[in-house]
Amino acid sequence: MLTHNLGGGTERFVKEEIIRQEKRGAGVFLIRPFLENSFVISTPAIKSLTNIPPFELTDTARIISAVKELKVTEIQFHHMAGMNLGVVDLVRTLVGNCGISLKIYVHDYLSICPRVNLVDGSGRYCGEPSTKQCNHCLETNSSGFGKVDIVAWRQQFQALFSVASEIVVPDTDVSARIKKYSDNGHINVVPHEAPLDFALHKVKRGSPGDSELRIVVIGAISQIKGLDVLLACAEDARRRQLPLVFTVLGYTSNDVKAKDAGIQVTGRYSETDGLTMLAALQPHAVFLPSIWPETYCYTLSLALEARLPVFAFNLGAIASRLRALGLDQNLTSIENASNISALNDWLIAKCRASAD
Structure with a gap:
């Protein structure tokens, strides 16, 4: 499993996928960034295999040898944050030279844009x-991958x-968005979780x-999660x-500023x-x-499990999942992210109208 070190929803899914694979008797190795142009191999139980030094992305022969020695049969590509674009070429080489199947899991929109979340310099x-x-956006606002031409990137x-062999996405909104840029026909929608049992919980x-x-x-409320x-x-x-009265169940990227705002x-x-x-x-x-157009959103699952009214912008998998539950009325235009008085008035009206 190739993934990053940044935690969040991707890390949660990877941990759950490790459990699924181990239950079916598969051995699991993790590839995580060491430096921008290198990575380490570990196992779920041992974070650092001291007998296997870090690999340079360009050391193809050594990597192929290690992959064969470890008897790897499948690569799961989850995320490459923390590494450079050379890892994409490396994975293609391994698939072509080692008889390994490749399954790609889409957790965000890195494959469409190196800024990852489809948010421009305006923060929207x-x-x-x-x-x-x-x-123009990449020249003006940059990305974590240096100077990039968007056509070459895609x-x-x-x-x-x-x-x-398969591209797995967690929601139909993601599938539709990815298909605009990829002609691979093996895109399958597989939600991160089993259907929620709404009868189990109800929060007062x-x-x-x-x-x-x-x-x-x-x-964890950052700028893309709507902190501004x-x-x-x-x-x-x-x-x-x-x-x-606003409360964050969790934390923000600027708790001091949040608390100062009440x-x-x-x-x-x-x-x-x-x-x-x-x-x-x-x-x-x-x-x-x-x-940004979320690809799944575990926190939405928590709110739905509690059977609470959930309000959001009409964008991404959050909106897609709410619409699938017949909750279109709980969505407002993303334009209201810049019309705060209208947004607050809408929240008040929706809360006043909501009944158990």
């Missing part, structure tokens, strides 16, 4: 414009996709008639004396404690203010 979803505009990933929530409306935002939107909502609520921040929570902590907050609703 870019709308996937022309290649000319994409290159061709590299198209070549990788062409040798994959605030009454629509309460004087204060408690809005909970779940997760959340800060603006809290500041607008304070300025206009609106009955909105947002409560609980701190990190474990997956096993999430539902209990959410229940303790007795929210009127959950708001997921992501401004």
Whole structure:
């Protein structure tokens, strides 16, 4: 399994996939970045195999020898953050020379744009414009991969996709988006989780008639997860004396700024404690203010499991999953990410209208 060191939803999925593979009797090795042009091989139980030094991406002969010695039969490509584009060429070489099958898991939009999340310099979803505009964005705002031409970048990933036996995406929105850039016919939609059993849990929530409306935002809230939107909502609520109280169940990329804006921040929570902590907050609703087209969103699952009203922008897998549940009315235009007074007014109206 080739993946990054950045945690988050990708890491959660990788850990769950390790368990699935080990249950079926497969041995699992992890390839993670060491330096930009090198990687280390480890196992789920041993983070560093001291008898196997790091591999340079260009040391093809040594890598092929190691892959054969370890009897690798399949590569799962999850993420290459922390490595350079040479890893794409390396994986294609291994597939072609070692008889290994390749399964690609799409966790974000790195294959479409090296900025990963389809967010431009304005801090909003870019709308996937022309290649000319994409290159202008990359020149202006850069990426973590140096100077890049968007056409060449996409061709590299198209070549990788062409040798994959399967491309796995977690939602139909992801499938539709990827198909605009790839002609590989082996794209399968496989949600990260089994269907939720809504009968198992129900969190006690605030009454629509309460004087204060408690809005909970779940997760690690960075800029792409809507931190700027959340800060603006809290500041607008304070300025206009609106009955909105915002709490982050989790943390933000700037907790000091969040707290200064009047947002409560609980701190990190474990997956096993999430539902209990959410229940303790007795929210009127959950708001997921992501401004990029999410590919799945585990925090949405937590909110749905609690059977709480969930509000979000009409974008990405969050919107796709809510629409699949017949909750189109819980979505608002992404344009409202820049119209904060309208967004807050909408949240108040939706909370007041929501009933158990």
